[in-house]
Amino acid sequence: MAKTFKLKVITPERIVFEKDVEKLTATARDGQLTILPNHEPLVTALGIDVMRATAAGEEYGAAIIGGILEVGVNEVTILTDTAEMGIEIDEARAKQAQARAEAEKTQRTDKLETHAAELALARAVARLRAAEMAKTRKKLHH
Amino acid sequence: MANLKAIRQRIKSVQNTKKITSAMRLVAAAKVRRAQMRNSNARPFTSKVVEMLQQIVHEVSPIDLQDLPLLKKRPIKKVALIIISSDRGLCGGYNGNIIKQAILRIQQLQSEGKEVAVIPVGLKAAAAFKRVKIEKIKNYTQLPAIPTVEEAKMIAENVCDLYTKKQIDAVEIVGTDFVNMIRQEVKIKNYLPITLPEGKDHFPKSAETLYEPDLIELMEEELLPKYVENVLYQALLEAAASELAARMNAMSNATTNAKELIGSLTLIYNKARQGNITQELLEIVAGAEALKG
Numbered sequence: 059m060a061k062t063f064k065l066k067v068i069t070p071e072r073i074v075f076e077k078d079v080e081k082l083t084a085t086a087r088d089g090q091l092t093i094l095p096n097h098e099p100l101v102t103a104l105g106i107d108v109m110r111a112t113a114a115g116e117e118y119g120a121a122i123i124g125g126i127l128e129v130g131v132n133e134v135t136i137l138t139d140t141a142e143m144g145i146e147i148d149e150a151r152a153k154q155a156q157a158r159a160e161a162e163k164t165q166r167t168d169k170l171e172t173h174a175a176e177l178a179l180a181r182a183v184a185r186l187r188a189a190e191m192a193k194t195r196k197k198l199h200h
Numbered sequence: 201m202a203n204l205k206a207i208r209q210r211i212k213s214v215q216n217t218k219k220i221t222s223a224m225r226l227v228a229a230a231k232v233r234r235a236q237m238r239n240s241n242a243r244p245f246t247s248k249v250v251e252m253l254q255q256i257v258h259e260v261s262p263i264d265l266q267d268l269p270l271l272k273k274r275p276i277k278k279v280a281l282i283i284i285s286s287d288r289g290l291c292g293g294y295n296g297n298i299i300k301q302a303i304l305r306i307q308q309l310q311s312e313g314k315e316v317a318v319i320p321v322g323l324k325a326a327a328a329f330k331r332v333k334i335e336k337i338k339n340y341t342q343l344p345a346i347p348t349v350e351e352a353k354m355i356a357e358n359v360c361d362l363y364t365k366k367q368i369d370a371v372e373i374v375g376t377d378f379v380n381m382i383r384q385e386v387k388i389k390n391y392l393p394i395t396l397p398e399g400k401d402h403f404p405k406s407a408e409t410l411y412e413p414d415l416i417e418l419m420e421e422e423l424l425p426k427y428v429e430n431v432l433y434q435a436l437l438e439a440a441a442s443e444l445a446a447r448m449n450a451m452s453n454a455t456t457n458a459k460e461l462i463g464s465l466t467l468i469y470n471k472a473r474q475g476n477i478t479q480e481l482l483e484i485v486a487g488a489e490a491l492k493g
Binding site: 066068069070071072073086087088098099100101102103125126128130131135137139 | 348411
């Protein structure tokens with residue numbers, strides 16, 4: 059039995075991440091799920107959150123903004139419109155976006171607009187968390 | 201002498217034009233390479249979406265899928281054409297070819313007794329259909345030079361919305377495929393309703409795939425919108441690469457023409473100069489002869 063599986067994160071613009079990993083934790087629409095090698099085939103919709111993958115003892119974090127996760131035979135693919143690796147994220151900008159979204163959420167009364175603000179907030183939080191993960195990993199290394 | 205001056209000015213002006221066209225050629229050549237790269241970077245996503253759909257078609261009976269609005273076929277009364285052109289000219293026959301093909305297709309559909317509406321993308325198509333008596337659903341002009349998923353999403357959502365509301369019964373894309381640097385082909389593709397790929401089992405020997413929350417919801421909310429968006433995104437990318445390649449060729453031809461023109465003008469100029477000198481000599485000789493008496 060294989061001990062790793064291939065993880066690919068693909069957006070319409072490029073392949074964001076491609077590595078053999080031992081473990082993947084992501085958030086589906088209806089809750090968190092962890093995938094280990096030899097998982098049975100599965101297709102599920104993802105929420106807006108961070109994904110963590112462990113490859114050769116190192117942990118990688120990326121913000122995933124919705125999308126689809128497909129588990130095949132020792133191969134997992136995440137298809138999403140936007141995915142950013144933790145190290146690529148501009149933390150200051152994400153913080154600004156978070157503050158903006160929070161302010162908007164309290165101001166808006168319209169249901170649709172509140173929903174949009176909530177989504178923006180979730181995106182900002184996911185990106186911040188991914189950036190945070192990348193930072194702690196760097197610290198451990200130095 | 202006045203003639204000589206005019207020719208000299210003409211040569212100068214052609215030289216200036218040549219400078220501009222060769223600069224434009226270089227710019228287009230650099231951009232087309234990057235556009236091609238974006239094309240190939242976008243391919244993994246497309247092939248994965250198609251793979252997932254193939255797997256689903258393989259595992260699920262068609263009856264379960266036939267109620268999805270984007271897949272459902274109905275009698276076609278009205279067809280919308282998405283016509284992808286460029287915002288800027290100076291790219292040879294690029295826009296002309298697209299518009300010609302689009303008009304042929306419109307005539308064909310009309311002769312079949314169908315209503316046709318157009319959705320021009322790019323200023324050139326918008327301008328071409330401005331004075332034509334035909335329904336325009338919406339113009340998409342001045343999109344960024346490098347197409348992004350956002351625009352594709354915007355157009356796709358709009359079109360899908362019209363389709364599900366039954367205001368249009370089919371959608372086709374008129375766009376240019378980038379074959380190679382020299383050849384770009386105008387293609388008319390069926391867009392909606394979606395034609396699913398043939399079923400194919402990508403994971404034989406493994407258990408049946410689980411779909412969460414459930415297949416229909418997944419198809420309706422994730423896979424099909426992604427597929428539709430991506431087809432359009434691909435079309436926009438192809439069109440962008442084709443436009444640049446067409447511009448590169450047009451500018452390269454223009455530069456060659458300018459070179460030839462400068463050559464023949466220089467020849468004329470030299471002939472005229474020589475003629476002048478000969479005539480002056482003749483006049484001097486004749487004058488000397490006359491003085492001799």
